Amino acid sequence: MVKKPVTSIDVAKAAGVSQPTVSRAYDENSSVAPATRARILEVAKELSYNPNVIARGLSKQKTDIIGIVMANLTVSLFYPEVLEKFTTRLQQMGKQVLLFTVSAEHSSVDEILPRVLGYQVDALIITSTMPGSEIIEESTRVGRPIILINRLAPGTSANAVCCDNVDGGRIVADFLLDAGHKKITYLAGVEYSSTNSMREQGFTRRLRERGFTNVSLEQGDYYSYDSGCEAARRLLDTDDPPDAIFCAADILALGLLDTAKYELGIKVPEDLSVIGFDDIPVARMPAFDLTTIRQPVDEMVEAVAELLSRPDGESPIGETILLPGELMIRGSAKVPSGD
Amino acid sequence: MVKKPVTSIDVAKAAGVSQPTVSRAYDENSSVAPATRARILEVAKELSYNPNVIARGLSKQKTDIIGIVMANLTVSLFYPEVLEKFTTRLQQMGKQVLLFTVSAEHSSVDEILPRVLGYQVDALIITSTMPGSEIIEESTRVGRPIILINRLAPGTSANAVCCDNVDGGRIVADFLLDAGHKKITYLAGVEYSSTNSMREQGFTRRLRERGFTNVSLEQGDYYSYDSGCEAARRLLDTDDPPDAIFCAADILALGLLDTAKYELGIKVPEDLSVIGFDDIPVARMPAFDLTTIRQPVDEMVEAVAELLSRPDGESPIGETILLPGELMIRGSAKVPSGD
DNA sequence: ATGAAAGCGCTAACAA
């Protein structure tokens, strides 16, 4: 019962032209007599013809497909927004998104990348995970630039678009010290992730610069709500709890806040200041009212769009774009007095 | 600098076989001498060859690409999870996801579907929006079944996998009546969306069945947090506010709750019971502790997987799969006493 | 401005 799809040949016959002319009618840059083009497009509509993008891709060696690889799309509550904004922007540019998810349990980036490359994607956007360097080089070599989001890969040919995590850490350090905190803890996410270590680095370095040496570090197992809950129990249910905690990600802060407030009966921000990182959509809701560093998602999207719109053969290689985060002052942390 | 990608011909030469044999080496069902296959795969690895999936797609008339169209991916906080689970599951089946977003402002489904079809997707999954019936029929006709998620399209060839919204509404009605509520309001989302109207229908019908005729309906403009906030102000800041509100979606309930609690000083659930629909990840957090109907996402994913694994030529047409939601009893609504 | 012919990298049908 499956009717064969309509091809450009069908349209050509119906319009009384040759098949390549039909093809040209769909290319702005091809010179086709306006009348011919109009007739072709009309016939095409009648037959409900849609150009076969796959065939075009094979012929042009260019598919207008961008691969996006996302690790842990949902747990952090941050990447869905990133994905949506990327997809919408890329669609505007006439590109489509082929989505791949990787998760600790199911699959690693390196297993999946060869498959992605097989789709002849024009470029590869990879969020919050780090592919092996051989595959980075191979991808670049065949003209498919890799763009890492929130990872840096100095010394490789991968490009990076990244929130300035170090500076974000610095901003939080200043804010907490200015507010007069005496016992400050950094709650880490995944230990070996570069976002985590850069935020920590910027944070602790600044604290030390200002003579505060007593930072304690607490390891969360993972960027997750439950990890934040557990950390709260370990950190706060003690004789000498911290009076301020900087969490490596908002989702950790949510768990920490909920457990502190509803399980341990701690007053926020009177007894404890909590600051996160990302500015996920729920952070602004009064239920959390989380002071946090906002990642500049729109700017990141624009930066990627720019990298992708380089002329053919001039694909970006090894470029790094660092974009500043912004402190969103809300109610979960004491505010420095104005003097 | 861009080296040409390695093709099966390169591998064939290097391995001393013909090109189709290389192709066969990648197909489990093709009979290739084990030794030959091993040698080919080894050579392929050395040359870092990856089969060109686009060319394969053209040749096989089948791309193993599934198009997913998502409307308003992020605002509801519900669909990211859906997307991740679908993507992960489809990857397991050896299929890839081509993602399209549509949003009220940017683009409609019907504009975008022809493009999607151009990618020769094997099937089309469409969430929370309804394509025009001509395009549904066309897609089905060319053998690319359409699967609607959370929409019903009786009388068309589209398939539907849907939470039983009517029954969900019924469950909530019973729960609220059993808890003794006297003044009940339904807070609607997008007026003309079928999820909304079915939840409302199931809810109000059941109330009436049980002799409760005094349901008021309040129109939210949209499935969004802010819409919930505004509804709270309209509904609750009055002389005679409702004592229970059933929200068409969790995200509405969050806005309603926050505004009720933090802006209007209303006690939940003492003065007001709030129930949502979806069970988004934040619903269970103590900050909201939202009683809600859980959509059976895993089951929905499995249902779709089943529809997609029908043998060639037996694509599902016009099938509807209704899956029951489950009431998650938490703290935002009074619980019926046990008698 | 348009047509004819070749080719993108693969799979399918047919031989051998």
Added chain:
DNA sequence: TTGTTAGCGCTTTCAT
């Protein structure tokens, strides 16, 4: 089991 030959639907020369 393997090689040969077509052909998927398009774009791209090269003619005209």
